[in-house]
Amino acid sequence: MGTPDFAETFRQEAQELLEQLEQALLDLERTPDDHELIDSAFRALHTIKGSGAMFGFQNVAAFTHGFETAFDQVRKGSVPSSRELIAVALAAKDHIRVLVDEPEAAEAGRGGAILDALRQAVGPAADPAPKEAAADPATGAGPATWHLRIRLGQDVLVNGTNPLLLLDELRSLGPCQGAAVTDAIPTLEEMEGEGCYLGWDVVLTTEHPRSAIEEVFMFVIDDMDLAIERVGAAEGGAAPVPAAHPASSNGEGAPPAGDPPAVKHEAEAGHGAAKTTASLRVQAERLDELMDRVGELVIAQARLTQLAASSTDTHIKSVAEDIERLTAGLRDTTMGIRMVPIGSLFGRFRRLVHDLSRDLGKQVELATIGEETELDKTMIERLADPLVHLIRNAIDHGLEDPQSRAAAGKQETGRIRLIARHAGAEVLVTVSDDGRGLDGERIRAKAEELGLLAPGTALTDAELYQFLFHPGFSTAHEISAVSGRGVGMDVVKRTIETLRGAIDIATTPGQGTQVTLRLPLTLAIIEGLLVRIGEGRYAIPLSAIEECVELSAADDTRSEGRSFLNIRGDLVPFLRLRELFETDTAPDPYQKVVIVSSGDLRVGLVVDQIIGSHQTVIKSLSKLHADVDTFSGATILGDGTVALILDIGHLVERGQAREEKLKARQVEAV
Amino acid sequence: MAVPDGRSLEAVMLGLGGEFFALEAGIVREILDPVPVTEVPGARSFIRGVINVRGKVVPLADLRLCFGMTPAPPTQDTRMVVVEIDLDGDPTTVGILADKVHEVTEIAAASTEEAPRIGMQWRPEFIRRIGKRNDDFVVIPNMERIFS
Numbered sequence: 001m002g003t004p005d006f007a008e009t010f011r012q013e014a015q016e017l018l019e020q021l022e023q024a025l026l027d028l029e030r031t032p033d034d035h036e037l038i039d040s041a042f043r044a045l046h047t048i049k050g051s052g053a054m055f056g057f058q059n060v061a062a063f064t065h066g067f068e069t070a071f072d073q074v075r076k077g078s079v080p081s082s083r084e085l086i087a088v089a090l091a092a093k094d095h096i097r098v099l100v101d102e103p104e105a106a107e108a109g110r111g112g113a114i115l116d117a118l119r120q121a122v123g124p125a126a127d128p129a130p131k132e133a134a135a136d137p138a139t140g141a142g143p144a145t146w147h148l149r150i151r152l153g154q155d156v157l158v159n160g161t162n163p164l165l166l167l168d169e170l171r172s173l174g175p176c177q178g179a180a181v182t183d184a185i186p187t188l189e190e191m192e193g194e195g196c197y198l199g200w201d202v203v204l205t206t207e208h209p210r211s212a213i214e215e216v217f218m219f220v221i222d223d224m225d226l227a228i229e230r231v232g233a234a235e236g237g238a239a240p241v242p243a244a245h246p247a248s249s250n251g252e253g254a255p256p257a258g259d260p261p262a263v264k265h266e267a268e269a270g271h272g273a274a275k276t277t278a279s280l281r282v283q284a285e286r287l288d289e290l291m292d293r294v295g296e297l298v299i300a301q302a303r304l305t306q307l308a309a310s311s312t313d314t315h316i317k318s319v320a321e322d323i324e325r326l327t328a329g330l331r332d333t334t335m336g337i338r339m340v341p342i343g344s345l346f347g348r349f350r351r352l353v354h355d356l357s358r359d360l361g362k363q364v365e366l367a368t369i370g371e372e373t374e375l376d377k378t379m380i381e382r383l384a385d386p387l388v389h390l391i392r393n394a395i396d397h398g399l400e401d402p403q404s405r406a407a408a409g410k411q412e413t414g415r416i417r418l419i420a421r422h423a424g425a426e427v428l429v430t431v432s433d434d435g436r437g438l439d440g441e442r443i444r445a446k447a448e449e450l451g452l453l454a455p456g457t458a459l460t461d462a463e464l465y466q467f468l469f470h471p472g473f474s475t476a477h478e479i480s481a482v483s484g485r486g487v488g489m490d491v492v493k494r495t496i497e498t499l500r501g502a503i504d505i506a507t508t509p510g511q512g513t514q515v516t517l518r519l520p521l522t523l524a525i526i527e528g529l530l531v532r533i534g535e536g537r538y539a540i541p542l543s544a545i546e547e548c549v550e551l552s553a554a555d556d557t558r559s560e561g562r563s564f565l566n567i568r569g570d571l572v573p574f575l576r577l578r579e580l581f582e583t584d585t586a587p588d589p590y591q592k593v594v595i596v597s598s599g600d601l602r603v604g605l606v607v608d609q610i611i612g613s614h615q616t617v618i619k620s621l622s623k624l625h626a627d628v629d630t631f632s633g634a635t636i637l638g639d640g641t642v643a644l645i646l647d648i649g650h651l652v653e654r655g656q657a658r659e660e661k662l663k664a665r666q667v668e669a670v
Numbered sequence: 671m672a673v674p675d676g677r678s679l680e681a682v683m684l685g686l687g688g689e690f691f692a693l694e695a696g697i698v699r700e701i702l703d704p705v706p707v708t709e710v711p712g713a714r715s716f717i718r719g720v721i722n723v724r725g726k727v728v729p730l731a732d733l734r735l736c737f738g739m740t741p742a743p744p745t746q747d748t749r750m751v752v753v754e755i756d757l758d759g760d761p762t763t764v765g766i767l768a769d770k771v772h773e774v775t776e777i778a779a780a781s782t783e784e785a786p787r788i789g790m791q792w793r794p795e796f797i798r799r800i801g802k803r804n805d806d807f808v809v810i811p812n813m814e815r816i817f818s
Binding site: 295296299536580581582619620621622623624625627628629630631634636639640641642643644 | 705706708709710711712713714717720721722725726727728729757760762763764817
């Protein structure tokens with residue numbers, strides 16, 4: 001862990017740059033003339049090329065160079081960006097990703113083919129000769145001679161920059177002569193092995209504009225002194241000013257303090273500085289480790305609080321309170337570090353929508369709302385797959401083709417909306433379309449056909465839609481490349497369940513469907529209510545609890561046939577956890593009911609005693625207990641024993657199922 | 671396990687329900703004095719509990735139930751042996767209840783035999799080999815099979 005792995009760092013950086021590139025390209029499609037976007041794409045490309053070469057990704061650098069050359073036409077404005085061009089550019093971007101991530105998987109001829117296509121897309125102007133010609137008039141006249149004073153930051157070598165490569169790149173611009181400036185070399189005792197103490201004085205004659213020279217230093221410009229001066233007029237061109245450099249080794253080589261042309265180009269500084277505002281790249285596993293430690297601390301603190309409560313020493317009590325407060329703060333901060341805005345995830349889907357819209361011949365507009373909503377990092381990563389499936393489904397099955405839309409009096413362009421928002425201790429992520437809506441009859445028919453449902457069974461809409469998540473369930477008449485195999489929704493359901501979330505579906509025929517994923521804010525620590533059932537203690541996520549009531553003697557003694565509570569006029573079914581857990585100790589005289597909800601459904605859980613709130617550090621149960629679905633995990637209590645966490649979604653389902661059964665029985669009895 | 675390919679096996683000897691069991695020493699992580707066990711309602715009977723092992727929630731297995739013995743209340747000698755076994759490629763930590771932990775010993779491969787198919791009330795697939803300790807028999811259980 002000590003020495004950074006440069007190749008890995010490059011991969012991560014490239015990943016971000018490629019995302020930036022993709023966003024810019026997709027935006028360009030809508031606003032082809034936006035120069036800022038073109039520049040942003042170009043900068044991303046240029047950085048990939050530069051760092052690729054620096055870290056030994058020669059293939060990446062070479063391919064990106066070709067890409068950049070073609071794209072340069074767009075930047076110079078000689079070729080407008082077009083749909084075709086963007087399509088090829090996106091393919092090229094994908095190819096770079098392959099080259100970066102798994103070079104051995106790249107097809108041999110693919111790079112060349114893409115570059116050819118790119119050249120085609122930017123048209124005949126891509127021919128190198130006219131390009132040079134086009135560039136020149138812009139800068140004014142032919143070759144010019146420049147005097148450069150270069151002093152790199154002392155730590156450039158440590159950061160992985162090779163000054164020789166920079167000088168080589170300068171040389172590629174035109175004939176140049178240089179001399180090293182040695183006056184800053186310290187005495188041997190003061191010298192650090194990896195420090196860069198040399199400066200360079202270079203006289204360069206080139207046809208390229210000043211910006212081309214500045215570009216050479218693009219990646220190091222923030223940490224260096226660079227002075228670029230134009231020497232005389234450009235007549236003759238080939239004759240550099242000879243006196244300038246040999247003499248300079250003494251006086252001029254020193255950092256040019258008051259030199260006005262010291263380059264701090266706004267545009268360049270912009271892309272580096274804007275993003276580095278005091279942010280730090282940290283390995284994800286270190287964060288996980290930190291979270292684990294905080295979890296242990298929370299448990300130890302709970303133990304201390306318990307001890308302090310039984311002590312008479314007021315000093316101990318006050319220290320325990322301080323520790324409690326500090327721990328809570330540390331916990332919140334740590335969880336905050338892990339929170340990432342969901343926008344980073346939403347951004348990825350623009351490409352998906354773009355490609356699907358093209359493949360399926362449907363015009364689709366993607367709107368994202370609530371991108372700033374924050375979610376645990378792990379959760380965001382795990383959400384990507386389910387959302388891909390939901391979006392595919394929405395576009396393929398939900399949205400009609402343009403003709404049908406027009407016939408139905410809708411806009412031809414379908415709308416997919418991705419919405420994220422907080423609701424209590426949950427985050428709701430909704431994928432909604434304005435398509436044809438779900439066909440309840442068809443779902444029912446299919447469910448009956450597959451034998452999942454006895455014909456004629458009365459079901460609520462919500463229950464009916466749950467069949468969509470059944471493995472292999474698809475109402476699509478044809479299987480397309482995109483969807484229809486009935487696998488996707490099953491994946492969605494399973495992933496969301498492992499995240500301790502739930503899925504709601506709402507639909508209006510002819511107007512669209514909304515699929516909402518309800519997710520807990522974090523996977524690590526929750527507030528829980530500790531209850532006792534028999535001799536066992538269990539934690540219930542506080543976010544799921546609506547209220548606690550006492551089980552009245554009347555409700556308690558009533559027959560099995562009516563396990564309902566009357567909560568302010570609403571009938572709420574209840575589950576006796578003592579029965580469920582086969583507890584054989586005597587029940588407490590006054591049983592309590594914890595009313596929990598999951599979605600629109602409520603159920604009461606009858607417990608012996610409510611102990612109190614508890615900071616629940618969630619520990620997963622062993623694989624050997626994967627068959628037990630009543631519990632979503634476990635936590636460790638202040639005294640070191642383990643308490644199980646009730647899986648509310650599952651219990652509510654169970655309670656509802658029982659209610660249905662009882663209802664059915666009553667109907668039969670009548 | 672090293673037994674089948676002819677080398678000797680270094681094993682931790684456990685007493686369980688009057689029988690001797692040999693656990694390969696390499697999989698044993700630690701031996702604990704009994705800690706409070708939390709029951710997991712609905713779990714398979716021989717792994718009905720979980721314990722806290724240094725902040726991890728670990729299932730506790732009572733092998734007596736796999737070998738048709740009756741559970742007995744803990745005594746002064748009762749220990750929990752924490753082992754790590756490989757289940758479908760995932761290293762899984764499990765606690766095993768033992769009436770008593772005896773010595774660590776070498777069992778020569780030559781002294782072990784296949785489990786007899788007849789005359790045994792135990793499920794043969796749970797037993798890898800049968801060895802000898804002085805005049806007693808030693809069961810070398812097949813942990814992977816028991817937990818899969």
